[in-house]
Amino acid sequence: MGLARLAALHGVATVHTPGPDVAVPVPDETVVAVLAALGVDASTDEAIHDALTRAESDAADRLLPPxxxxxxxxxxxxxxxxxxxxxxxxxxxxxxxxxxxxxxxxxxxxxxxxxxxxxxxxxxxxxxxxxxxxxxxxxxxxxxxxxxxxxxxxxxxxxxxxxxxxxxxxxxxxxxxxxxxxxPHEVPGPPPRTHGFLVQLYSLLSGRSWGMGDLGDLAELAVWSGRELGAGFVQINPLHAAVPGDPTDPSPYRPSSRRFPDPVHLRVEAVPEYAYVTGPGTARLAGLLEQAAGLRAAVLEKDALIDRDAVWRLKREALEIVREVPLAPGRRAAYHHFLAEQGQALEDHATWCALAEVHGSQWHDWPTGLRDPRSAETGRARRELIDRVDFHCWLAWLTDEQLAAADRAARDAGMAVGIVHDLAVGVHPDGADAWAQRDAFAGGMSVGAPPDAFNAHGQDWGLPPWRPDVLAATGYAPYRGLLRGLLRHAGALRIDHVMGLFRLWWVPAGADPTRGTYVRYDAEAMLAVLVLEAHRAGAVVIGEDLGTVEPGVRESLHRRGVLGTSVLWFERDWQGTGRPLAPESWREGCVATATTHDLPSTAARLTGEHVELRHRLGLLGRPLEEEQREDSAEVADWLGTLTRLGLLPPDGGDEEEQIRAVYRFLLRTPARMVGVWLPDAVGDRRPQNLPGTWDQYPNWRLPVADAEGRPMTLEELAASPRLHGLMGVLRPSVGD
Incomplete structure (x- = not known):
């Protein structure tokens, strides 16, 4: 009883409920480990008694919460x-x-x-x-x-x-x-109805890309889709800074820093000083441009995968050349203003980047003194590496400028919402944020998910969780700074696993994910900070609320104006017939989509190719024929629904007609925003990410391709009859 009372006082669950009328006790050793990560000793009965006495005494004497x-x-x-x-x-x-x-x-x-x-x-x-x-x-x-x-x-x-x-x-x-x-009572709301594209930016290559999509491509996509297609937004993957490696982890959801974007997304030629490079630098840049064209051609013409590291090696060398051009007085003043505005957070981030160049990216293996961002040793190293620290500050400034330019381009193109940025659920344990804010993260813990109907073994995402007690004690300063940075140039913000504002599944290091437990956060404070910062920025907020969602969470988010995420294939009458949910029964406060970056494209879903892919990779839990029968029945159920609603001809139509019918269905819902997965517009079969795989599948490294798997440039997308046929379905919805 003492351990349970102590855990309850610190928001640590001793029981979790994976389903109705099912209660699973949390192992005592898990509770003890989680409490230790929160600075509470519960290793013995005596320690539990002492900790409980202190906690109850502190609670009784406390005038105010943090x-x-x-x-x-x-x-x-x-x-x-x-x-x-x-x-x-x-x-x-x-x-x-x-x-x-x-x-x-x-x-x-x-x-x-x-x-x-x-x-x-x-x-x-x-x-x-x-x-x-x-x-x-x-x-x-x-x-x-x-x-x-x-x-x-x-x-x-x-x-x-x-x-x-x-x-x-x-x-x-x-x-x-x-x-x-x-x-404020709630976040700003979107217009009554708008539609837009969902895309992984790296996958969108134009004829000017250096082997992966960049911020110049983002601006072009926004202007073209806003002006020509009446799109109201473009939603992209997280642009967070990655942990450098050999190779770098390509996942945008396991970043080094969520606070600062990755300069790999820069359009080098758009840096103003690029035009003023002279002397030997001109020839060196010409050579780098030729190599970049080779990277681009390899991806678009030779089926090569997107190579983030190769792209960055070229861009970094080019940017080192461009940096030799002195900043004009106005540009220098703008840079100094950015440095002052970003303050300690930017200095810490740039210092980590400079130290990683010398000691490698795993800061836990650095010399002892350098593991503390506030140590005298780190201070000396920062001074010794001041030129490299300034280089990384400069890169952050350039990236911020190009993010601002993309934001302006979207708004000038008439987009009602603009660029929708994405916030990953956590950061890499070896990255800049975990180093700079190490006291705010729970040591020896990782965020994950408990066993559920989709994964009986649970999940360990390898991301250290924020300590709720430290967040509260600092007035949520790390969280506020993160949101303010992301919202600087955003029309909206999507929050991955938005349920994490309420609780997160903590897994002790080395433990099986099934032996984790939930730790609660002050959801009211987390929401208040989110609503306030979104209000300051005039930005819409979208929560990714798919999967296991405890009762009351969606209601709390809705009350504060946070939109949810509704995916076609998951929207069924689960409490009744189990059939596809009628469009009028969908919630209004959501972004309605046919798929996401973690799910099959609509073409792959309709043709069953996603099942065959998982079979080839050995990911099926049942015989192929059984999986195919169930999948075919589900698709037939949806196609029958589309036909009954008059969205498909009686003969079922061809693949393109079926995809258009799917999006017509989404338009029948009251959803405030309808998102079109850009690969759907050209019949792409390949998922961008296949959960449960690492080296078995090229996650996060594929360009957008047509139905035959041929990569397509942004210019080809803009001219695609198939794309225009689909978007013709959506354009009349603008202003409805």
Missing amino acids: TVVVWTTPETPAAGPGGTGERSGPPAPVLPPSLPRALADLPPDTLLRVETEQGDTVEWPAPEASAPASAPVAAPAPASGTPLTAPVGRSWPGLPLGVHRLAAVAADGRTAGAVLVVA
């Missing part, structure tokens, strides 16, 4: 940047509907003081817990830097949206401090 959340009412006009689609503007005071419980439960006569992020001071008495509530009263907005005492009684002062500092002084002399997050 972070307090205040939500505004739905009727409150949006205040601050982003509320009217603008990117800046002074925040106005807003009123919450009532006191948060953390303040309502304070002892009588407790004095509260708020130092706002805008530099103002607000003070007011807390209410007596037993007194009846009265309507909240707005205090006049204070002038910057001046104190203001709010009216006495059960009133709540007008506070601007933001992340503020809260202090409490109780009548008995106890004091406490906390971070106060004042958030």
Whole structure:
């Protein structure tokens, strides 16, 4: 009982429920290991007793939790940047509907003081817990830097949206401090109906690419699809910085840093200084361009895989040449502004990159002193490597500029949403973020998933989880910085495994994934920070909520305006007939798609080729004939539904007609956004990622191809009759 009570106080589950009326106990050794990762010793009965006594005593004495959340009412006009689609503007005071419980439960006569992020001071008495509530009263907005005492009684002062500092002084002399997050009621919403492309950027090569898709290609795709096809958005894979290796892990979902993008996505020729290279550098660049053309031709004409490392070797050499061109005064001022704006986070990231060039990318194997970003040894190394640190800062700036250019291009093309960026669920344990923020990550733990109907063995993703206690103690500073960076140039943000805002499955190092457990996060605080930062950026938020979702999560996300993800093949009447869900029964608050990067393309699904692929790779759990019968029955069920709805001719039509019917079906749903998997538009059979494989399948290394497997350039895609035939189905939906 003591271990269970101690675990509950720290948000660690001792039982998990994989299905209705099924409860699976978590092994004690797992609970002990997870508590140790949270800084709690539960190794013996005595240690459990001592830890429990301290935890219960601390809870009883605590005036405030580390972070307090205040939500505004739905009727409150949006205040601050982003509320009217603008990117800046002074925040106005807003009123919450009532006191948060953390303040309502304070002892009588407790004095509260708020130092706002805008530099103002607000003070007011807390209410007596037993007194009846009265309507909240707005205090006049204070002038910057001046104190203001709010009216006495059960009133709540007008506070601007933001992340503020809260202090409490109780009548008995106890004091406490906390971070106060004042958030809008919900994130900005998308237009009533819009459609757009979903694409893995690396797979989209143009005639100017250096062997993989880049930010120049992204801008071109956005402008073309926005102006010619009426598309409202382009959703791409995470552009996070990768951990360099030999070879580099090509997965965009296991990055070195989620905070900073990877410069491999740069269009080198679009760097302004490129045009001013002179002397021997000109010839060297010409040679690199010729090699880049060879990489591009190998992928597009010779069935070679996308080679990220080869692309980066060429781009890095070219960028070293371009860097020799001095920055003009205006450009230098812009660079210095970027450095000041990004501050310590960028310095840490660039330092890790510079150290990795010398010592390798596994920082756990670096000399002891360099494993700590704040050590004297690291400080000395940073000074010794200052030129390389500056090089990586410069790369981050250039990438940020090209991200901004793609964002502007999308908006100028009339896109209602724009570029939808993707946030991976975690980071590589050897990467820059895990080094720079090592205290915020749980050592010896990995994020994964428990056993379920799709994977009886559970999953271990090899990503260290954030410590919920450290996040709360820092006012969610690492999370806030991450979101702010990603939202700088985003029309929307997709959050992979959005359920992780509520809880994550932690797996101790060396343990089987089945022997993990759930650890809870303060979902209200995580959501409040997300909603606030999205509001500041004027960005839509999309949650990938596929798979095991505990009750209440989708409802909480919907209440805050976060869209879900609905995939055609998973939308069935699971509580009733099990048949395909009628289009009018789909939820409105979602992005409706036919497939994702982890699933077969629609052509492969309709033809059954995805089953044959998994059979060839030895991934089937049952005989091929059995798998094919079940798959064929599922496809027939959907084709029958499409025919009954009048979306397909009685004879079933050919493959192209069937794919168009699938997207017509998606348009029949009330979904706010309809996503077209770009490979679907040209009949591509190959999945971009085949879960459960590593070297058996070329995950994350395939270009977009046609139905025969021939790679297609962006220029060929733009001229494809098949693509235009499909998009003709969707274009009339704009503005509906």
